[in-house]
Amino acid sequence: MNAEDTAWLQSSTIQVIKPIRPRKLAKVPFVELADGRLQGVVSSGSDISRVYVSSITAGDHTYSCSTNNNRPCGALSWGLCKHIQALMSEAVVQYGTERVARYLRIEGDVEGLSVPELIRRLNAQHQSLPSSTVFSRFLHHLSYLEVPATTTPLPEMHWFPSTLAVR
Amino acid sequence: MLGNQLTKLLQDTPPGIEQTLALVTDFDDILIHGFARLTEEHTATLNALAAAVAATPLGERVGEVVAKLSTGSPDSEQLALLAGTRAALLGAVHDALLSHLDTILNRSRAAHDESAASPSPDPEAENLLTGCRSWLHELAITGWRGVDHELVASASQLIGPLLANPKLRRMAVLIDGFAAELSACCPIRTADHIPVRRWADLWTRAMLLSYTGGWSADDSAGLDTVSGRLLILGADVHEHGTAMQVQVHGVLEPTDDSTPRLVRTSVAVAKVDTIIGPAMWDLLQAYPVLMTALAERRSIHITDLPALPSGDLVWNEERAKVGDPADPFTTARIQLASALAPAVPALDRHPVQIAEPVLMEGYKVKRGEDLSVIVDGVSLPIAVDRLPSCGPLTPQLVDASSACIGLLRWDSGQWALQPLAVQSNKSKKTQVAVHNGDWAKGPTDPKVAKAQTRNGDAIAVLRERAGRLLRR
Incomplete structure (x- = not known):
């Protein structure tokens, strides 16, 4: 058994979730690889109280983009809109090309591919998804910022050491 | 910490640790497969577990539970007793390691007084804790290999209310962190690796916390x-x-x-x-x-x-x-040498909670795949992966150091030094010290500060979005 296998079996603090990289959140405040999709929220360029909910499904690569009020994104009739492109760019910054491609099951070698090249690999079709699921996940995400700080010692956090990340 | 102390620490391992951990490993194996279908091997493990604590106050009840398990899968209370047994084994490992360390460091430790802080009862909290317990029960019955998105996602309805109750903050951060890992590994059936000890630890901890609730700052009076x-x-x-x-x-x-x-x-x-x-x-x-x-x-x-x-x-x-x-x-x-160390509360008796401050000086750093400090020829691994993402310490700074304030940790069967601060005197005139907390008021390294500015203020962006979208 090598050291890595031993750690998976016997370490109480092995890092299970890979670290993500910091990125600018202004345009795309929320990106995640979850529910079998690359999904997220893109702020509208023209209306500060409107956001677009965009997603690409793993495997069949169908995509969807609509406002938080479920109005389809007008630009979709010309192919992938700029919201989905922005989602992809930011996902690549956050997770790295390889991890995004693996999650979406994009075939072939993706090392060194630019975001437009990665998008061309998608061969995607539009399939509208209700925006509510992703949007409510985003609201849940935001709600963490409203949870008050605490001075209660949290011994449980010793299982979650901060670890040297990519800066 | 001196070379001879380090030698004693690393060479005179207290007896019984290996056997106890082997028992824990066998128990953790049951959690991979789930309590729904126990194999003969699993039953033998549970019998061994019961035998190990037979002479303790847990003994009789655990014996009864184990005897019943051959006829059906356990309910939450029976699982909690098994969790308690696992915790007692790791508690014994913790105690052996810590008293070994205390003896070597000549560190005196206060006697424990459990009566001094007990959480006050809260009926609303009880309901939530029962909810947590039934999720944990479901996990254990299913086993890690059987856990799917749906079962993980069922924890998400617990997390909001847990976070909203300040008394349950400990449970909230634990369940949230645990569920996020399970989710990231789904589908677990085909996952390459399962963090076996870790998830069994988190499960055990949550199970115990679902009974005590844990002390919170609200109980300070x-x-x-x-x-x-x-x-x-x-x-x-x-x-x-x-x-x-x-x-x-x-x-x-x-x-x-x-x-x-x-x-x-x-x-x-x-x-x-x-x-x-x-x-x-x-x-x-x-x-x-x-x-x-x-x-x-x-x-x-x-x-x-x-x-x-x-x-x-x-x-x-x-x-x-x-x-x-x-x-x-x-x-x-x-x-540091003469300060009185605190007692360890019963629930915190687990090797992962060992974080004893020590000073290391006059060492050399050995570079290999990982870094180690060498004092008088004795080598102690440095927990480089525990250098925090928010601080200025880097493996390079640790490598160049000649003094270190650190926490002694024990994980994966070995001791390691987690640096909190290092001092180097590479150049003859200046002694430079770097501490984990140096950036508590913002990074003092212009390069890091610039990178942060380039990315904008993440907190401000998200707060603005929350303000506009959350209360509609």
């Missing part, structure tokens, strides 16, 4: 209070996607001239995964006294701060004032 000068040794940082805790280790010089004590004080915040690295300190700016003391390496004068028997002071900005500059290395050199 009635605690003993302390006053005096707090000399900081360093900051230990913990984080997962949605939580961050800074735990400050220090020596308290009480005003009543009693023996200086090793203490800790903690502040924790909720966050999201995109708030990472040095930006996390921005979430802690509601604690200017503590952050200033960390960033400027100053002492703190505290007045009537509630103190838990575990050595944790319940931080309160209003009862603290920033004092004079106090070099943590001086504190470590003068005070």
